Amino acid sequence: MELKDFIENFAAQFDDTDQSEFTPETEFKALDEWSSLTALSIIAMVDEEYDVALKGDDVKKAETIEDLFNTVKSKL
């Protein structure tokens, strides 16, 4: 899996945040649009795109998008 694709898939779960905001270093939980409802979309995306079941703790522990990417990658 590629980081670039992961970021694209990640960004696609947001409606109001400018796409340029999404980089490997983005601390996604600090985004205005982030909420526990967005978290469900991310879990759904990871399940669909990578067939990986993320736990709540995986999302809580990740600070940046790249952190989450690495978590998903480790579960592949």
Added chain:
Amino acid sequence: MAFLEFKNVRIAGVSAGVPKSVFCNLDIKDMSSEYDAASFVETTGVKERRIDERMTTSDLCVPAAEKLIADLSWEKSEIDALIFVSQTTDYYLPATACIVQERLGLSRECYATDVVIGCSGWVYGMSIVASLLANGSIKKALLMAGDAKRHVPTNDPLFGFAGTVTALEYKEGAAGFKFHFGTDGSGYDAIIIPDGGCRNQISDKSFKIEETGEGGRATNRLQTRMKGMDVFSFGITTAPKSIKRLAEHFGFDYLDMDYYVFHQANMKMNNLIVKKLKLDPDKVPSCMYEFGNTSSASIPLTIVTQLKGKCESKPSKFLCCGFGVGLSWGTVVFEAEDMVISDLVEVDEMEDREWV
């Protein structure tokens, strides 16, 4: 492995009782520190719920049972078993099923007990009743399933009140039911009311509002708290797996059904399950928009509110899957023929009776 099959049993009918009073989630001003009411409704699909803080689950099941027994033209004296599935029983003890035996006027020669389980509860209850009936000693039985008034005013915008009744009977030659069940207690705290049981008994601390660290909603220790992300992840992976395992074990094509009735968890989760299984959405009825997540009532409530007048005219193949609190899950497949579906019973008046 928990695969089960019971033959010579059929569903005679289904009914459901809900409070008449409608609560709209869009009216909630302080939904969460993270999101507003409109976002909640958009994601979960839960716009309205039936709530009436006077009503316990049995207060909804009893009128629904009266209606169904009348619609079926059953004699109450013929009903020899009653299983009451709920996590909101009337009392700690006795079992609510015992109280309902008297309220409904069932025979004293009646097998009656409670089963304390939630979202998977209707499927569990079906397996228990089907196993009781399968050898023909008991001919008619009622399964009640639902949840209503909690220990304290319900503040969770996801859950609605409902009490359902499924009437089952012994019928020689009936194809019966095929089941798959599973349990994962490592997720016991994914959906939990921490206090009020024997482990954490009610104390002053139980009423203190705590931030639970998820969803931006605060609850006291007598209210349901949920690890939403864990539950979501569990639902979208486990439900499809259980369905596939059932189909594989018994050698049928799960795509070959007329109706797929899922526990009404939330819309986002259910839509994803439908997509993963590549089901035709037209065959997947839903009632969470009007009734919310009604725990063990959700599958029969969906049948009553969405399939009445649609599925009775010809034999219909059903696949139903319940999954959630426990963590616990169950899937059942059956064919329904001449199933009586009662009109939804909207309960307004309380039985005029003084309870202890």
